[in-house]
Amino acid sequence: KNEVEQSPQNLTAQEGEFITINCSYSVGISALHWLQQHPGGGIVSLFMLSSGKKKHGRLIATINIQEKHSSLHITASHPRDSAVYICAARGLGSNYQLIWGAGTKLIIKP
């Protein structure tokens, strides 16, 4: 069992729907990253958070350290949001190491 688990693995939704992608981890962490990998392969860092909530445009990331859980939300989803979303956790005292989730493939249909 991977120390960082994402769900769902695949998600297909209609344009405009509210999207939630979940990330659970089993180790103590000091920070968690959310990244987006486009169909063309490029990877973009969306958020890095260690507590609470962050918002950027239509994207919202939350983390609950006690529950070892983070969520990425997309409001008013659009076909251009179609991508793979990856969470990665930095373990306590891990010295730059990240534990990567397997990614969630999101498809938004027009």
Place this chain on the structure above:
Amino acid sequence: DTAVSQTPKYLVTQMGNDKSIKCEQNLGHDTMYWYKQDSKKFLKIMFSYNNKELIINETVPNRFSPKSPDKAHLNLHINSLELGDSAVYFCASSQGEDSPLHFGNGTRLTVT
């Protein structure tokens, strides 16, 4: 103004050859990384350099050797390429351990 650039984007080569992938960042970051993305899309760290010094060296074959001539560059040399080396390799940088990662666009290596 590409922040992290890696070249080439595609690399097709035969088994046994030696090849290099170059990475440069113009963000002034202290830390650079090489990741390998396998067929299951997991990103696995291979190496990390902080200010030209190796800080992470995961269990990769010693055919892979990183070279950091300065903190803006981290190149990856691969000797005696094997079929299993086929993957997408990503370079990334960050300003320290607590900062977001910035990725290059990846190099798709195909070994035939």
